[in-house]
Amino acid sequence: MDTLASLGDGFAIALTWQNLLLALLGCFLGTIMGALPGLGPSNGVAILIPLAFTLGLDATAALILLTSVYYGAMYGGRISSILLNIPGDEPAMMTCLDGYPMAQAGRAGEALALSGIASFVGAFLATWGLILLAPQLVKIALLFGPAEYFALFALAFATLGGVSSTNQAKSAFAAMLGLGLAMIGVDSQTGVPRFTFGEVHLYDGLDFLVAIVGLFALSEVFVFLEHRHGNADAQGKKMVIGRLTPSWSLIRSCTPTMLRTSVLGFLAGVLPGAGASLGSFISYSLEKKLVDKDNTFGKGDPRGVAAPEAGNNAAAGGALVPMLALGVPGSGTTAVLLAVLLSLNITPGPLLFSQNPDVVWGLIAALFIANFMLLAMNIPMVGLFTRVLLVPPRVLMPVVAMVSFVGIYGISGSSFDLMVMVGFGVLGWLLRKFDVPLVPVILGTLLGNAMESNLRRAVTISDGDWWTLVDSPLALTLWAIAAVGFILPLIFGRMVKSKMQREDESSLAD
């Protein structure tokens, strides 16, 4: 009851005209920033900090504005994934896998609306999780030492098989490539630069955003340039937009998926070393293992759109748990929000809930408000977004190239990053030619560093004793799930494949 009373107080703080307007502004700007490739939630929030300061907002109002941007960007990331096959930010990468095929099949409106609903469900449940479970959840985060984190990352890679390609070897190759790219930079455990060739820009490793924009957006432009030949394709295919709202039965069929992945994503968000990208990834791959009986994931299955969106939005809410309760950021964006809290003279940490209840509960109420606003804003805007598909590629592709360059340069201000991006564009184009999936490359780059660091931390702490990796029940559980996730598809995959072959043969025989 205490909690509900505090939440009521929170709403009393958040529900002023000024705060509602700020939330609306934040949601709108956040959605746009999320949809633009390159600009993600953390940059979006960082860009708006000066605005919050210039407007002279107090702590609660500033947080309402910035968290609306955060949630908005998490919603917005899916839009370009579905329409253009270009993830608007890192966690939206998985949405490409089924969202883009759906759009190609003339179901863009449904995909957008469904993913909007999934985002809402994920964020809504995560906010409740934050309210009810924050103090208990902190204890879960404390169960994770380096060995457990390593097992978690191993789990992510073990379930990778077949996520984005039917060819396991190509997936494995792509993941290895990503892991290799993650090696670039100063090694934090020894302080020695690796593969940097004395180039100071490479000391911090490759920037994921640069890699994503290069691999997905620029390579798309290159493929277009190659195939154009000045022919009719440049005029644009007749795109079918289809219905704008998903049917009730579709939503109902995706509901169990959304609920399951919300829980998974939320838990991934709570762990400071995991984050939203891992949340959306694990959500997608485990859901695929669980419900993908007919092998439709990756070909435009609505559940494949709902799963990562519910997962990554739930992770966004989950990441607020360690930020508020421990003062430890669970993602890039919460690191920025943490800095804002500090500069507003609020010390996050175990005592935040008792020392600044107005800030915490005002923030939580604002999350609910932002979430409802985003749902209300996103569903009607689906019609507007789908118009993008009507833009002929000869107009769209130059715009994509321009947005990529401006976006990356605008964030980093470094021409070196632009060259890296072009390099990734060429790499992406090559990989597409060889039909190698791009998602595992990014996952390897994104998770490889953390995975390696945690392995080495664990082994250093135990003085070189590798048994430390399986020394706790939690680590053993994670390894068990990883093993099941890795082996089962090998058995079932073969069964499904032989069944499909038989069907093929019988259809040929007809």
Add this chain to the structure above:
Amino acid sequence: MTFKATRLTLAAAFLGLSAFGASAQGFTPENPECIAPANPGGGWDFTCRQVGKSLQDLGLIDKTMQVVNLAGGGGGVAYAEVVNKRNDDNDLIVAASSATATRLAQGAFPGNTMDQVRWLASIGADYGVIAVAKDSPVQSLTELLDMIKDDPRSVSIAGGSAVGGWDHLKVLIAANAYGIEDVRKVKYIAFDGGGEAVTQLLAGSVQAFTGDISEAKGFVDSGDIRVIAVLAPERLDGEFASFPTAREQGVDAIGANWRGFYAPGGMSDAAYDAWVSKIADLYASDEWKAIMANNGLAPLDLQGADFQKFVADSVAQIQSISKDIGIIK
């Protein structure tokens, strides 16, 4: 000859006067800009944003300070950018800290040295702390160091910087001062930031934590961790007064993570003096005192030439420690 000397003196006096005149009129940066050499959310980002906001609140600058995040190479990308491309920009300041000095000392900014820029002023210092979990049997710094002396493998110390970084060096300075011969044997585990390191201390993965007071403050308030030594010359004020210093336990180690700014090497004297006096005014203000108190920043009041000398000294000190422990040759 006399005539020439006089003329030179006159000219110098005139130049000095005009420089003085300019700073007295107040050189005002047209588009004040602060480079934070890291991604949003870190200490340098905080330094830029907080100082920018406070300078504007106090009316010391007219326009909003534009904060540019130029991450890369632990500050090396920003340093090279300032030295190579923006050497005579009068509107630009760059956030720096002990980490910058550490990397300059270890030659981790390829081809760059500390005298290529002009060091402006400090805005405070974050003293290093060594802490243990609340239920740890270790009660004092000497106990911890004795354990390391007996069996270096028995104690893992977590910190937020990479190996060879400032959090690591602080422990080594203390170990060195306590007479531990081969400090390379001290087991240091690098995490991504002080927050993650503290979390691992709470989780029981490691036995001790090395970091800054500001990183530990929230957990000390809640009683989850216990500070066994602060690496300050004497006990700090206010709520931090209960922390014992390393010195009073017989370990003569001081480690201050100072925060401050540098400016491009070609900045005009007028602009340099103006920035120095603006930051000095900021430092003297009550508002800044409050911010320092809230963030666990201890006083470190150095501007202009004093600050330049301070940075040079700390670079030299870090260089000699790094050589002792074999991080650089």
